[in-house]
Amino acid sequence: MQNMIWSGRIVFTLLIIILFNSCTQDSIIHPSIANYKLIPKAQRLDTFPGYFLFNNAQVFYTNKELTPLVEDFIMFSQKRLDVQLNIAGEKITKNNIILTFIDNPELGDEGYQLSVENETLNLVANSLKGFAHGLSSIKQLAMLNSAGGNIFIPNLQIKDWPAFEHRGLLLDCARHFFTKDVIKKYIDLLSLYKMNVFHWHLTEDQAWRIAIEKYPKLTEVGAWRTELDGSSYGGFYSKKDIEEIVAYAERKQITIIPEIELPGHSQAAIAAYRHLSCTGKQIEVANDWGVFKDIYCAGNDSVYIFLEDVLSEVIALFPSKYIHIGGDEAPKIRWEQCSRCQQRIEDEHLKDEHDLQSYFIKRIQTFLNANDRQLIGWDEILEGGLAEGAIVQSWRGMQGGIEAIRHGNRAIMSPTSHAYLDYGLKAIDLQKVYSFYPVPKELNKEESKRILGGECNMWTEHVPNEHSLDSKVFPRMLAMSEVLWSDSSGRNYAEFKNRVHSHYSILDQLNVNYGNETTPFQYMINTSANMIEVAIEKKISDIDITHQLNGEKTIHSYQSILKFDRLEESTIIAVANRNNKQIGDSLSLKIHPHLALTKNIEYISDPYSEWYTAGGIGGLTDGVLGSLDFRDGHWQGFWGNDLECILDLDEIRSDISIIEANFYQYNNSWIFLPSDMSVEVSTNGNDWNEWGKAKNNIDPRQRGHFIYTMRIEHPEESFRYLKIKVKNIMKVPEWHEAAGSDAWIFIDEIIVK
Ligand code: ACM
Ligand code: ZN
Numbered sequence: 001m002q003n004m005i006w007s008g009r010i011v012f013t014l015l016i017i018i019l020f021n022s023c024t025q026d027s028i029i030h031p032s033i034a035n036y037k038l039i040p041k042a043q044r045l046d047t048f049p050g051y052f053l054f055n056n057a058q059v060f061y062t063n064k065e066l067t068p069l070v071e072d073f074i075m076f077s078q079k080r081l082d083v084q085l086n087i088a089g090e091k092i093t094k095n096n097i098i099l100t101f102i103d104n105p106e107l108g109d110e111g112y113q114l115s116v117e118n119e120t121l122n123l124v125a126n127s128l129k130g131f132a133h134g135l136s137s138i139k140q141l142a143m144l145n146s147a148g149g150n151i152f153i154p155n156l157q158i159k160d161w162p163a164f165e166h167r168g169l170l171l172d173c174a175r176h177f178f179t180k181d182v183i184k185k186y187i188d189l190l191s192l193y194k195m196n197v198f199h200w201h202l203t204e205d206q207a208w209r210i211a212i213e214k215y216p217k218l219t220e221v222g223a224w225r226t227e228l229d230g231s232s233y234g235g236f237y238s239k240k241d242i243e244e245i246v247a248y249a250e251r252k253q254i255t256i257i258p259e260i261e262l263p264g265h266s267q268a269a270i271a272a273y274r275h276l277s278c279t280g281k282q283i284e285v286a287n288d289w290g291v292f293k294d295i296y297c298a299g300n301d302s303v304y305i306f307l308e309d310v311l312s313e314v315i316a317l318f319p320s321k322y323i324h325i326g327g328d329e330a331p332k333i334r335w336e337q338c339s340r341c342q343q344r345i346e347d348e349h350l351k352d353e354h355d356l357q358s359y360f361i362k363r364i365q366t367f368l369n370a371n372d373r374q375l376i377g378w379d380e381i382l383e384g385g386l387a388e389g390a391i392v393q394s395w396r397g398m399q400g401g402i403e404a405i406r407h408g409n410r411a412i413m414s415p416t417s418h419a420y421l422d423y424g425l426k427a428i429d430l431q432k433v434y435s436f437y438p439v440p441k442e443l444n445k446e447e448s449k450r451i452l453g454g455e456c457n458m459w460t461e462h463v464p465n466e467h468s469l470d471s472k473v474f475p476r477m478l479a480m481s482e483v484l485w486s487d488s489s490g491r492n493y494a495e496f497k498n499r500v501h502s503h504y505s506i507l508d509q510l511n512v513n514y515g516n517e518t519t520p521f522q523y524m525i526n527t528s529a530n531m532i533e534v535a536i537e538k539k540i541s542d543i544d545i546t547h548q549l550n551g552e553k554t555i556h557s558y559q560s561i562l563k564f565d566r567l568e569e570s571t572i573i574a575v576a577n578r579n580n581k582q583i584g585d586s587l588s589l590k591i592h593p594h595l596a597l598t599k600n601i602e603y604i605s606d607p608y609s610e611w612y613t614a615g616g617i618g619g620l621t622d623g624v625l626g627s628l629d630f631r632d633g634h635w636q637g638f639w640g641n642d643l644e645c646i647l648d649l650d651e652i653r654s655d656i657s658i659i660e661a662n663f664y665q666y667n668n669s670w671i672f673l674p675s676d677m678s679v680e681v682s683t684n685g686n687d688w689n690e691w692g693k694a695k696n697n698i699d700p701r702q703r704g705h706f707i708y709t710m711r712i713e714h715p716e717e718s719f720r721y722l723k724i725k726v727k728n729i730m731k732v733p734e735w736h737e738a739a740g741s742d743a744w745i746f747i748d749e750i751i752v753k
Helices: 002-022 064-081 128-144 180-192 239-251 267-272 301-317 339-347 353-370 399-406 430-434 466-473 476-485 493-509
Strands: 044-053 058-061 086-088 096-101 112-117 120-125 150-160 166-172 197-201 224-226 232-234 255-262 322-326 374-378 391-394 410-413 451-458 521-527 531-538 544-549 562-565 570-578 581-591 600-603 636-639 643-653 658-665 676-682 689-695 706-713 719-727 744-752
Touching (some): 044 112, 064 128, 064 239, 120 128, 128 150, 128 180, 128 493, 166 476, 180 197, 180 466, 239 301, 255 301, 301 322, 301 353, 322 353, 339 353, 353 374, 391 399, 399 410, 430 476, 430 493, 451 476, 476 493, 521 570, 521 581, 531 570, 531 581, 643 744, 676 706, 689 706
Parallel strands (some): 058 096, 166 197, 166 451, 197 255, 322 374, 374 391, 391 410
Antiparallel strands (some): 044 150, 112 120, 112 150, 224 232, 544 570, 570 581, 600 643, 636 744, 658 706, 676 689
């Protein structure tokens, strides 16, 4: 087989070399040889025999507005394809790339039409945006079709336009700072993949990154934090940097939407100017992750003056008609205790602190509107009443977006479930992003038109540098690009993945350290009377799996199901390799045997959160315990509700005396130990006897991450079914910065001995 593939490749290469060396336009490149694998997929593509020779082509256009795009195209061709294109004053006999403005309503504001026919490549569009997208298609085709030192564009006809008008990537430059060059690289990549919005997250609890002339301490103080190890971390963008980046993006028809967070996520600004908070106390720029309670005081007029001054400078820098003001995760505890905030509630006849947040946002919106800009905010801006005309960016699922649409507003969808690129591949892999569709089924046709599009959100708490950033964003952003641009009817993941594979050589050339498409393998655990069986299944076909058992040094090639003694603790480390190079993270499993291993659980309460599934329905009885990393995929999360479930042991047993469960606490992320856990038992699943109850004696204020085991002991008794009830504390307590928000329970696992 190997030989046949190689000889096939040699014949193919020779064929291409012969075709190009003869270098006449009579040569026929058949469509089956050419690569048309555009991402995002074009709305319409027809292919024909023959090709346009890209080398030595001339670009001809008459409208001077096109100059920046053409210059960019020529520079790209030089740098990435080693081809020197010339600008022609008039059409020559051969190899013309001709750009012509037209007026074709069918193509809309961003569409383009590309016709390639032997000696002529015609690109037409109604707008600069359309030309930018058309040129991106040409760049991709040129990078995908080279042979024998020549570059060709296969003869074709493309008619193409986007499904959604807002196609964005959020980059959090506050948690970690990314240089001007990294930002420009991402603008290039957005443009190549026909995304059109760079959502620039510039201010946070952990940093203020945009220089503001009137308030120099915002960057002198707010751009720097003292890390836990005592080192200083930071950086900021000067006005000049921002002007340079905005101009760069503008030339490529990318809109930069700046985000200035308010009223929450504002600790860095308050560290610089303490009068902005309710208490006026000096605080530091945050050096930990989470949600922080010191936010802008809503009762102090100097806060609004400050924000209007800041926004005036922001507006002067960014031509975007949209300004993002955050609005998410603003704890209300300071407002509850602040006489000025309470006075404001009274004076403005507001109901409560949520109303006060709404007042705050509306006041900022009035200012933005007066300056001819529109406000975008996270879905929390719905709480206390949504301002007319405000655009909601839905992140806590799609519900906020739906509510905004029903309210008559517009929405952008970026739900945590599909669009959060800070999540690992176990939760959101390439296929999951590809399965995203920004219009929920609940909306009718008219309502759906108010969904502007979507974004992927790249939060960077755990993304310290460009290398790590690339591996998180790619290839998953390619899926988002297609979801937001292409028609949804022909979606086929296998076909998309095949196109993605063609693009790895492009990403390599652009120095993108792309990550994996998915976790390389998954495991399944089964039990029999005296054995535990672990099967490892490949999710990527061309990998090999090796494993080591129980701490031994020997590395085995994984061939078939691994079997262990039913009563012994066992460990497995598995690694996926391609050409002897490790792919993705290794898998490290420690199996703790107990009597409920692999037994079924039925949920009576709402089931676990789709974000924290512990691998699904068997996650609480798989013998693999959650670690101190709560995103490790082993924890099951319940948000704002109790857990109640029935565990079926498959037989009546009389040898059980201990039932315990592990819980997690990390109150920065609103994860608390449950208030109690109780167990009832039954022989038939209908008649229940109380078996025991456990409470915990841990202070919910205890900071840091830790695991706590709740344990119930009981004299042996006969039963088959266990009903386990775990009580959530329900709301984040009063003293907490996020007081009043829904609390999480994290559990793994239920252990029966
Ligand atoms: C968000 O993820 N807090 C918008
Ligand atoms: Zn206040």
